Amino acid sequence: MTDKGNNGVDEMQVDVYTHEQRKKGSIPEGFNADYLKLYYAKLFPHVEIFKWMSYGNDGKHPARDTSYFGRREFSFTLDNDVYLRFQSFNSAAELENSIKEKCPFKIDIGPVYSVDPAKRHAYAQAGDNVFKPVERELVFDIDMSDYDDVRYCCSGADVCLSCWPLMTIAIKVIDFTLREDFGFNHILWVYSGRRGVHCWVCDGRARRLNNEQRAAIADYFRVYKGNENSHRKVSLAGPAMHPFISRSYADVLKLFFEEKLLCGQELLSTEERFQMILDMIPDESISGQLQERWKASWRPSMSKEDINIVRWGQLKHILQSGKQKAPVLRRCVEEIVFTYTYPRLDMEVTKHMNHLLKAPFCVHPKTGRVCVPIDPEHCEDFDPTSVPSLAELLEELNMAGSSNADSGWEGTSLAKSVSFFKSSFLQPLLKSCKVFLPPMPSELECQPIQLVSAGVDYL
Amino acid sequence: METVSAQKRKTTASEPSPSLPLYRSAPELEVSLDDFELYAIDRLRVLKAMSDGLSRGKKPDEIGALVTELWKEHMQHPNPSDVMNKDIISHFVLRLVYCRTEDLRKWFLSMETTLFRHRFRLESLEVQRMLMSEFKLPFKALSNSEFEAVKEKLGQVARSINQPLPTVDSTIFKVPFEEVPELVAGRRVYMLKGDAYVAMNQVASLVVTQFRSHLSKALVLTNRKWTSMIQEQEKDRLTPIVEALSSSYLGPDYSQPKEYAEISIKDIDRVANSSFPLCMRHLFDKLREEHHLKHGGRMQLGLFLKGVGLKLDDALAFWRVEFSKKVGTEKFDKEYSYNIRHNYGKEGKRTDYTPYSCQRIITSTPGVGDHHGCPYRHFSEENLRAALSKMGVSSRTADDVMDKVRHRHYQLACTLTFEAIHSCSCDAGINHPNQYFTESQKILQQRSQAAE
Numbered sequence: 035m036t037d038k039g040n041n042g043v044d045e046m047q048v049d050v051y052t053h054e055q056r057k058k059g060s061i062p063e064g065f066n067a068d069y070l071k072l073y074y075a076k077l078f079p080h081v082e083i084f085k086w087m088s089y090g091n092d093g094k095h096p097a098r099d100t101s102y103f104g105r106r107e108f109s110f111t112l113d114n115d116v117y118l119r120f121q122s123f124n125s126a127a128e129l130e131n132s133i134k135e136k137c138p139f140k141i142d143i144g145p146v147y148s149v150d151p152a153k154r155h156a157y158a159q160a161g162d163n164v165f166k167p168v169e170r171e172l173v174f175d176i177d178m179s180d181y182d183d184v185r186y187c188c189s190g191a192d193v194c195l196s197c198w199p200l201m202t203i204a205i206k207v208i209d210f211t212l213r214e215d216f217g218f219n220h221i222l223w224v225y226s227g228r229r230g231v232h233c234w235v236c237d238g239r240a241r242r243l244n245n246e247q248r249a250a251i252a253d254y255f256r257v258y259k260g261n262e263n264s265h266r267k268v269s270l271a272g273p274a275m276h277p278f279i280s281r282s283y284a285d286v287l288k289l290f291f292e293e294k295l296l297c298g299q300e301l302l303s304t305e306e307r308f309q310m311i312l313d314m315i316p317d318e319s320i321s322g323q324l325q326e327r328w329k330a331s332w333r334p335s336m337s338k339e340d341i342n343i344v345r346w347g348q349l350k351h352i353l354q355s356g357k358q359k360a361p362v363l364r365r366c367v368e369e370i371v372f373t374y375t376y377p378r379l380d381m382e383v384t385k386h387m388n389h390l391l392k393a394p395f396c397v398h399p400k401t402g403r404v405c406v407p408i409d410p411e412h413c414e415d416f417d418p419t420s421v422p423s424l425a426e427l428l429e430e431l432n433m434a435g436s437s438n439a440d441s442g443w444e445g446t447s448l449a450k451s452v453s454f455f456k457s458s459f460l461q462p463l464l465k466s467c468k469v470f471l472p473p474m475p476s477e478l479e480c481q482p483i484q485l486v487s488a489g490v491d492y493l
Numbered sequence: 494m495e496t497v498s499a500q501k502r503k504t505t506a507s508e509p510s511p512s513l514p515l516y517r518s519a520p521e522l523e524v525s526l527d528d529f530e531l532y533a534i535d536r537l538r539v540l541k542a543m544s545d546g547l548s549r550g551k552k553p554d555e556i557g558a559l560v561t562e563l564w565k566e567h568m569q570h571p572n573p574s575d576v577m578n579k580d581i582i583s584h585f586v587l588r589l590v591y592c593r594t595e596d597l598r599k600w601f602l603s604m605e606t607t608l609f610r611h612r613f614r615l616e617s618l619e620v621q622r623m624l625m626s627e628f629k630l631p632f633k634a635l636s637n638s639e640f641e642a643v644k645e646k647l648g649q650v651a652r653s654i655n656q657p658l659p660t661v662d663s664t665i666f667k668v669p670f671e672e673v674p675e676l677v678a679g680r681r682v683y684m685l686k687g688d689a690y691v692a693m694n695q696v697a698s699l700v701v702t703q704f705r706s707h708l709s710k711a712l713v714l715t716n717r718k719w720t721s722m723i724q725e726q727e728k729d730r731l732t733p734i735v736e737a738l739s740s741s742y743l744g745p746d747y748s749q750p751k752e753y754a755e756i757s758i759k760d761i762d763r764v765a766n767s768s769f770p771l772c773m774r775h776l777f778d779k780l781r782e783e784h785h786l787k788h789g790g791r792m793q794l795g796l797f798l799k800g801v802g803l804k805l806d807d808a809l810a811f812w813r814v815e816f817s818k819k820v821g822t823e824k825f826d827k828e829y830s831y832n833i834r835h836n837y838g839k840e841g842k843r844t845d846y847t848p849y850s851c852q853r854i855i856t857s858t859p860g861v862g863d864h865h866g867c868p869y870r871h872f873s874e875e876n877l878r879a880a881l882s883k884m885g886v887s888s889r890t891a892d893d894v895m896d897k898v899r900h901r902h903y904q905l906a907c908t909l910t911f912e913a914i915h916s917c918s919c920d921a922g923i924n925h926p927n928q929y930f931t932e933s934q935k936i937l938q939q940r941s942q943a944a945e
Binding site for chain 1: 655670679685686
């Protein structure tokens, strides 16, 4: 049942799509400037984004930095691919009005600079580099297309429920490590709208990291040698694995590999696929043995078990049995699991303070889906195919009726996401900001030694 | 005797280590102007040789050995109590020299940090501990109970990086991870709630980070003091020395050509073909082709020829022959000959200009219509390969050369070319076009003598 409304004439007339179409979310007409205008008018959580970006400096605390929000860079990508960088705003109202007026197809968030980005040219002349980033969340970007060599269900821009577990794995491994190893607490995970996830670490300590420290964290997470040009090689050499690595393997990777990906991706079901795994075994007599066995039998006579599970069991048995003395062979099983599961980060995104990253709650132009937060505690329940889409939300607004002119996102499918953002992320974050604002002058005691870690910046 | 004081701070009473100062504050020592310059030059030799070694891809232990050797060679002093003074003074003088632009600061910071790292590593654990406490780092070693709680994890980390297992007697420091980015990046430390657990043998990393951070800030402050006060105040005394030091090339300056390098105008084409480095060949060929060169090219080639032994009269004749084909002899005599005589110190300031070193040539920026500069830097890959092929370099060698170019090691690229053409190695590496010429001529003459 379709009833085409007059686009742009009457705000509340929205095309009605069938339930099926909405669910698939692949309607190109589900994204256009008019819909977006409505979205920014009624649904986008402007105030929450402002509060987040203010980190408590918009409050009444006498020690607040009133220039803080105004020194943050935003960038807008407009309809005709026009790209506006170094946008900055001095209040929530300015931010909201500019978004509503310009209706950007994408909003990126950059760093907080030493001075208002709008004034950067005035400072470019000074030799001492006075215009530079001073704070920026620690961010991560994980993109499913980086896993194309280990997933068979889709490739490129597509994602489905068979390969989405790779994202779940990435969230679990990285989230846990950021909290446990690095001591960070205020972490926001966001669906990128199409095929990946973003991570924003918002602790003050994280925001004050310099590029070298960010690179160190990115490298701490790195397990692959080689790049896009050479075959990715996992290197787990050594008599033992670092506790972070062994923990990730034992708690997340092994489980997901054996229980989800092995069968979900049918990693050992065809010759082409199992050969890729056999090629990772450095001992040809063993890989040869398995190869023969698997080429010969399509299905073992008795068992009703999934063939991937059976074969994996056989592989593990040979490599990990007591007979194998060579540690390199025992390590082989882990290396295979790592290759098929371990998170693949975009290092460049994490390393640079001035890297721009898409803001949460944007709508992805190609899918129409909203970039909603993901709860890391329940990330295995996240379903990218049922994320609210723009068309769906506007339809919901429509149905809520014009009597609720101010309702906004409440009452729509977006409510859950915004509530989660506020209660699980924003509130605890702002509470911690209150605690860490510098003390009042009368409370100042003798200053402790300025450590590198206290954020005194250097070249 | 005149006093040097780079910064107005109180001196630390005494240095903790007998051999490794931390350069926390400028010393209140007296030094003669001569020593001011000479000490700095000696230290600069160490830093530059180290820099060379690094860009040639030497490994850390090789660099360590190199540092020991260089220090012994350049930083000794007949009076043993002055060795430390020389160390400290030379460092602070070079701070003045290298604080003045961001590139200079970056280079100096990098070299001094590397130097410090290697010297620190060579010290005993005792001394290392002492130096650590000098930094007044508020990091405590783990207590026994704290150690027991994380012993197993620490052991696992140690095994993962092939290090000895920590025992209850080991000193382990709990340190915010921001202090040891290298160790974090390599997963060489146990991490818990934002703290890195650093073993005594990893302490170098900690201290080096502190050293670098401190020096980096100090350089910025020094620069401010320099521009706001010192440069002007010292314009008749220290400033000329400081300014000369930063662009100093530390090899022979080829202002006095050796006997066997003297060439006359008849020899030019022959030696250009056999012994000119690519930058000069290119200029030479262009000159022959177009009968003209713009100012930058005239300077670079002209001074090179002077260094190679071309006498003023021959030089005038050479340039006249070419230029007159384009602009006529009268114009040449009126407009161009003056500059040539100027280069030889016969006009104006009468400075005897010295031929440009590679460093200087590489950093020049040729514009449209210019042919000077370093071809390894400025030519496109296609043009460079064509030029190398013309010189007789095989395409296999050209590949190696291109690899050096891609990594911006232009002098190494030129060295490879030299080695390919002369079929012998050049360990010193090319850092001056006249050096290329001299070495080339040496080899060719040795060969022709052997043949006789």
